[in-house]
Amino acid sequence: MRRAFAVARLGVLAMTVGVVPAAAHHSGAMFEERKTITVEGTVKEFQYTNPHSWLLVDVKNKDGTVTTWGFEAEGPTTLMRAGIRPSEFKTGTKITITGRPMKDGKPAATWEYAVRTSDGKKFNPREGFAVK
Amino acid sequence: MRQTMRSVAVYVGLAALAVFLYITVGAQKPPRTKADMIELGRQHKTAADLFQALKNDAKGGHRLEWAKMPDWSGVYTRRPVAGFAFDPDTPPGALPTAKLTPEYQAKMIKRIEDLKKGIEWDPISTCAPPGVPRWLTEPFLREFVVTPDQTWLINEMVNDIRRIYTDGRDHPPEADRYPLYNGDSIGFWDGDKLVIHTNQLKAGIYQRAHPDYTDQVETVEVWRKEDDKTLGADVWVYDPPALVEAWFTHQTYQKLSDPDKSLRIRYWNCGENQNNTVVQTKEGATEFQQFTFVPGDKKQGDK
Numbered sequence: 001m002r003r004a005f006a007v008a009r010l011g012v013l014a015m016t017v018g019v020v021p022a023a024a025h026h027s028g029a030m031f032e033e034r035k036t037i038t039v040e041g042t043v044k045e046f047q048y049t050n051p052h053s054w055l056l057v058d059v060k061n062k063d064g065t066v067t068t069w070g071f072e073a074e075g076p077t078t079l080m081r082a083g084i085r086p087s088e089f090k091t092g093t094k095i096t097i098t099g100r101p102m103k104d105g106k107p108a109a110t111w112e113y114a115v116r117t118s119d120g121k122k123f124n125p126r127e128g129f130a131v132k
Numbered sequence: 133m134r135q136t137m138r139s140v141a142v143y144v145g146l147a148a149l150a151v152f153l154y155i156t157v158g159a160q161k162p163p164r165t166k167a168d169m170i171e172l173g174r175q176h177k178t179a180a181d182l183f184q185a186l187k188n189d190a191k192g193g194h195r196l197e198w199a200k201m202p203d204w205s206g207v208y209t210r211r212p213v214a215g216f217a218f219d220p221d222t223p224p225g226a227l228p229t230a231k232l233t234p235e236y237q238a239k240m241i242k243r244i245e246d247l248k249k250g251i252e253w254d255p256i257s258t259c260a261p262p263g264v265p266r267w268l269t270e271p272f273l274r275e276f277v278v279t280p281d282q283t284w285l286i287n288e289m290v291n292d293i294r295r296i297y298t299d300g301r302d303h304p305p306e307a308d309r310y311p312l313y314n315g316d317s318i319g320f321w322d323g324d325k326l327v328i329h330t331n332q333l334k335a336g337i338y339q340r341a342h343p344d345y346t347d348q349v350e351t352v353e354v355w356r357k358e359d360d361k362t363l364g365a366d367v368w369v370y371d372p373p374a375l376v377e378a379w380f381t382h383q384t385y386q387k388l389s390d391p392d393k394s395l396r397i398r399y400w401n402c403g404e405n406q407n408n409t410v411v412q413t414k415e416g417a418t419e420f421q422q423f424t425f426v427p428g429d430k431k432q433g434d435k
Contacts, residue, residue, distance in 0.1 A: 024271075024272075024289075025254070025256050025257060025259065025402065025408070026254055026256075026257040026408075026410045026418050027252035027253060027254050027257070027340065027417075027418040029247065029250045029251070029252040029417065029418060030250075030417070030418055030419055030420065044425075044427065045427040047405055047407065049404050049405040049408070050398075050400045050401060050402060050404060050405075051259075051289070051400070051402050051408060052405070052407075052408050054405065054407050054408075054425075056425050056426075056427075068425040068426075069425075070407060070423060070425045072407075075272075075400070076398065077272065077273050077288060077395070077396070077397070077398065078271075078272070080394060080395070081388075081395070091427075103250065104419075106420075106423065107425075108420070108423060108425075129209075129212055129271055130212070131209060131211060131212060131386045131388065132388065132389055
């Protein structure tokens with residue numbers, strides 16, 4: 001756990017947290033409200049499920065071990081509206097992803113935004129709540 | 133003499149015009165401001181009373197004909213509201229606008245204080261449906277299916293369908309009523325407006341960081357297509373144990389543009405991924421039960 005943090009960048013979320021909760025069916029109180037963590041890694045699996053999707057990302061630690069992080073996002077139709085389709089994150093895709101980590105230190109976080117390394121494209125699940 | 137007769141005729145004519153305008157315009161035009169709607173809620177002690185008054189105003193309402201159906205087709209979602217607040221007019225960070233009884237006000241204040249300490253539990257965490265009236269607040273995809281005898285109000289979340297019976301039936305007899313997540317809804321059409329009365333509801337919460345409602349809660353809703361892309365609903369909530377007076381809100385749902393027809397409501401199995409399982413701690417907080425983060429998690433969740 002602490003090893004994983006060794007390769008992560010900590011930050012502070014600029015947005016007003018709570019305006020749009022990340023979690024649809026459960027409280028988001030287990031996640032940090034304003035602190036963020038940013039990791040670089042490789043997609044292990046994109047679990048495109050209701051009520052929440054999970055992007056599993058393998059992150060290499062400084063000592064060479066690998067920690068699998070889970071980034072929680074909204075369900076499929078909200079992701080679709082945000083332009084986040086299953087095909088965008090095939091297994092093996094390299095990404096940099098930022099989220100609000102869990103307060104208890106487990107390797108999980110909300111998915112705030114992800115940047116795909118190959119083309120620099122940014123993906124924000126919350127854009128799926130916008131009315132267009 | 134002729135002059136006098138002419139004056140009388142003019143006055144009688146004007147009076148008749150005034151009466152005509154009152155009957156055809158004034159009396160049929162519902163109050164439009166939020167203050168008027170709040171006052172309308174106060175004038176009726178129960179949801180059933182308000183529903184009956186609206187039905188009387190509409191002379192019982194009318195039955196829709198297949199040839200003249202309102203077009204509520206398309207995929208909609210609730211207009212975004214900060215914190216999914218039940219009352220969209222709630223200022224950011226402010227308490228909900230409901231006028232609560234002291235007991236329920238104290239409960240809500242405790243809920244807010246607990247939240248500041250990271251203690252929060254949402255009853256839908258177990259995959260239970262949100263239930264009415266909370267159903268109105270959820271931010272997912274919606275469809276509205278109108279037929280002469282029933283209207284279906286659909287929210288994709290947990291495949292939630294409210295059936296509104298507009299065929300003239302009444303609610304079940306009081307002795308046979310029992311609490312339901314979406315209650316029992318009957319309604320009538322008044323022009324282009326669908327007026328609904330819902331009772332027989334389960335207790336719940338209006339939304340996170342919101343008050344509780346009891347199983348005595350009842351609602352009256354007046355739905356109307358406000359323009360090509362907007363459905364609006366005036367909503368009065370009555371709940372004597374928790375509310376000092378009816379809580380009026382206006383809810384808005386917007387049609388989503390879908391040029392490539394990619395928006396589809398899918399079956400929503402809340403338990404399909406075990407990584408989504410949460411449990412309530414002794415303190416009342418929420419914690420994840422079992423992360424595994426291995427490929428195939430979602431299949432295990434389906435077992």
